[in-house]
Amino acid sequence: DAGITQSPRYKITETGRQVTLMCHQTWSHSYMFWYRQDLGHGLRLIYYSAAADITDKGEVPDGYVVSRSKTENFPLTLESATRSQTSVYFCASNLGTEHGYTFGSGTRLTVV
Amino acid sequence: AQKITQTQPGMFVQEKEAVTLDCTYDTSDQSYGLFWYKQPSSGEMIFLIYQGSYDEQNATEGRYSLNFQKARKSANLVISASQLGDSAMYFCAMRLSGGSNYKLTFGKGTLLTVNP
Numbered sequence: 001d002a003g004i005t006q007s008p009r010y011k012i013t014e015t016g017r018q019v020t021l022m023c024h025q026t027w028s029h030s031y032m033f034w035y036r037q038d039l040g041h042g043l044r045l046i047y048y049s050a051a052a053d054i055t056d057k058g059e060v061p062d063g064y065v066v067s068r069s070k071t072e073n074f075p076l077t078l079e080s081a082t083r084s085q086t087s088v089y090f091c092a093s094n095l096g097t098e099h100g101y102t103f104g105s106g107t108r109l110t111v112v
Numbered sequence: 113a114q115k116i117t118q119t120q121p122g123m124f125v126q127e128k129e130a131v132t133l134d135c136t137y138d139t140s141d142q143s144y145g146l147f148w149y150k151q152p153s154s155g156e157m158i159f160l161i162y163q164g165s166y167d168e169q170n171a172t173e174g175r176y177s178l179n180f181q182k183a184r185k186s187a188n189l190v191i192s193a194s195q196l197g198d199s200a201m202y203f204c205a206m207r208l209s210g211g212s213n214y215k216l217t218f219g220k221g222t223l224l225t226v227n228p
Binding site for chain 2: 031033035040041042043044045048050056058088090092094096098099101103105106
């Protein structure tokens with residue numbers, strides 16, 4: 001039972017580089033989400049997706065791009081990484097039920 | 113827009129005592145869900161408890177209970193008989209039931225430390 005797999009777990013990248021964080025779920029959940037966690041801010045929604053090929057912006061989408069060509073994958077791309085994007089990133093999914101959320105283990109990204 | 117407020121950045125409690133973590137929310141919707149998550153130092157998000165806005169009784173899950181006061185828009189988490197393993201960050205979150213996006217909005221969290 002793999003659930004949601006995020007990769008990599010840790011990533012260090014340089015300012016200006018493009019980096020993609022991967023999220024893969026094994027349950028065919030319709031809804032998927034990307035959050036970033038920063039001290040003093042809790043978790044903030046970056047992007048979400050209701051189904052394959054349907055994505056929408058969350059609270060802090062600037063500087064990020066997502067795609068969802070397949071139901072099970074929801075990659076998050078930082079097109080030109082900035083230091084302010086240093087954070088822990090969580091992917092989550094929901095089958096479409098009231099409280100059936102599952103979170104990945106997170107990716108700790110450092111932009112130097 | 114919906115908002116979750118957790119006013120306690122940090123809390124301390126003695127082992128075996130009860131502790132209440134505060135959460136207030138703001139929404140004009142009548143249908144919504146409230147969640148509490150635990151995040152230990154290892155970083156994973158652990159679901160603790162859920163309360164629907166139309167649930168008449170407060171939710172309970174083992175040592176966790178949710179003190180739901182709808183008129184006051186509060187959803188406090190009560191942990192009874194604290195254990196050292198309860199030391200963690202705790203997040204309150206809300207989901208609006210209207211629409212179909214299932215987005216969760218989180219508070220900033222409360223760091224709970226359980227002292228022996």
